[in-house]
Amino acid sequence: MLSSNRKASLAYKIVLAALCLAGLVMNSGLITRTFTPAMFLYYTLLSNLFCFVFYIAAIIATARAISSGGGAGPVRFAPHFKGGVVLAMLLTTLIYFLIMADSPFAGSSILSITANVLVHLAVPVLVLLDWLLFDKKGRFSAGDPLVWTALPFAYYLLVLLFAEPLFFPNFHYYSGQRYPYRFLNPDLIGWASVLVNICLITAACVAAGYVLFGLDKAFAAHAKKKAQNASEAPEPSKAPSVPLAPAAPAAPLASATPAAAPQPAPLVLPAQPVQVIKPAGPAAGPPPQTAAPAPQAPPLSAPAARPAPPPVQPMPPLRPAASVQTASPPQAAPAPAAAAPPAPTQTQTSAGAGPSPAPGSKA
Numbered sequence: 513m514l515s516s517n518r519k520a521s522l523a524y525k526i527v528l529a530a531l532c533l534a535g536l537v538m539n540s541g542l543i544t545r546t547f548t549p550a551m552f553l554y555y556t557l558l559s560n561l562f563c564f565v566f567y568i569a570a571i572i573a574t575a576r577a578i579s580s581g582g583g584a585g586p587v588r589f590a591p592h593f594k595g596g597v598v599l600a601m602l603l604t605t606l607i608y609f610l611i612m613a614d615s616p617f618a619g620s621s622i623l624s625i626t627a628n629v630l631v632h633l634a635v636p637v638l639v640l641l642d643w644l645l646f647d648k649k650g651r652f653s654a655g656d657p658l659v660w661t662a663l664p665f666a667y668y669l670l671v672l673l674f675a676e677p678l679f680f681p682n683f684h685y686y687s688g689q690r691y692p693y694r695f696l697n698p699d700l701i702g703w704a705s706v707l708v709n710i711c712l713i714t715a716a717c718v719a720a721g722y723v724l725f726g727l728d729k730a731f732a733a734h735a736k737k738k739a740q741n742a743s744e745a746p747e748p749s750k751a752p753s754v755p756l757a758p759a760a761p762a763a764p765l766a767s768a769t770p771a772a773a774p775q776p777a778p779l780v781l782p783a784q785p786v787q788v789i790k791p792a793g794p795a796a797g798p799p800p801q802t803a804a805p806a807p808q809a810p811p812l813s814a815p816a817a818r819p820a821p822p823p824v825q826p827m828p829p830l831r832p833a834a835s836v837q838t839a840s841p842p843q844a845a846p847a848p849a850a851a852a853p854p855a856p857t858q859t860q861t862s863a864g865a866g867p868s869p870a871p872g873s874k875a
Contacts, residue, residue: 514645519583521646522574528638529567532560535630538623550685553674554692555667556608559600560631563639566590566597591651595728596660598643599721601636603664606716608632611695650732657721664717668710671696 515521539557541547551557573589609632674680675690684690691697695709 516585517583518574518578518581518585518587521587521642522571522578524642524646525567525571525574528635528642529564529571531630531638532564532567532635535627535635536560536564538627539631543623546686548686550683553670553685556604556631558667559604560635563597563601563635566593570594586646586648588648591647592653592656592659594643594647595652595656595721595724596663598639599657599660599717599724600663601639602720602724603713603717605632605636606720607713612693644731649728649735652725652728654725657718657725660721661714661717664710664713668696 536557537543540551552561570587570589574587577585577587671691674683677690685692689697689699691699694700696706698706
């Protein structure tokens with residue numbers, strides 16, 4: 513079985529049954545209005561009629577299988593009987609091409625050629641392909657080919673029955689003979705030749721049946737081996753897993769970047785006030801001078817154990833405006849008896865060592 517799609521099998525069987533019916537209608541004389549009941553006593557039309565009835569039943573069984581079990585899976589419908597249908601159709605093709613037809617596809621019209629192709633070639637090949645594609649293999653038994661040979665024998669008994677004048681005195685085929693085929697007509701070739709032909713056809717039927725049986729077993733063995741190989745191959749998702757030992761707790765990872773050291777606050781020296789002493793007299797000293805800015809303290813370096821962080825630019829300290837304070841003149845001491853004129857007072861400016869601010873002045 514190459515396909516387990518029931519829907520595809522159903523569609524295939526419908527097409528096959530339609531072609532089989534078309535071949536029956538074309539060869540029976542219904543279209544040309546030459547129909548006679550004797551037409552269905554030819555083996556070709558009987559085998560195709562047998563095939564058509566079987567496939568109508570197979571279509572019904574397949575449709576029921578789809579409605580009940582879905583579209584996947586084989587259709588289990590009369591496998592032993594199906595082998596007989598396949599063999600009967602193959603026998604139709606073999607007899608037509610090997611015994612009867614000197615020019616297999618010769619005909620007086622397109623209709624007759626098409627009718628011959630349908631019933632002798634197209635439908636038998638499609639029946640064989642249907643068995644190869646959609647039937648589960650390995651279901652034939654060794655005695656089935658012998659049972660299938662009952663079909664040719666049953667047909668020959670039917671031919672003898674209708675050829676007997678005692679039962680059907682006025683019966684004849686369209687050729688005017690009482691037998692359908694020359695190789696079965698004792699009036700033309702004698703009974704000895706007829707018996708030889710029957711034995712040859714029986715042997716060919718048995719041989720074809722066992723060829724079919726051998727193909728059935730070969731395909732079944734191949735499918736079984738393929739299924740075993742697929743089951744033995746471990747699937748990646750279902751492979752047994754080996755238990756692993758519990759992993760030791762991982763040590764905390766050191767930070768990739770060292771922690772930044774705390775930045776020391778910049779040291780700011782208090783600014784020294786500038787004191788300006790005005791002279792007591794009218795003389796004025798030089799203009800007051802402002803104090804020089806205090807030196808900036810360098811930033812503290814990081815501890816030696818850690819890498820030095822990137823230098824941080826300290827903010828420049830706010831420099832308070834220099835306040836100029838005017839000291840009040842000191843009280844003059846009592847003059848001596850011989851008082852000399854007072855000496856001029858000099859204005860002293862100091863950055864850190866000058867006279868202390870006068871009492872009451874603001875720092």
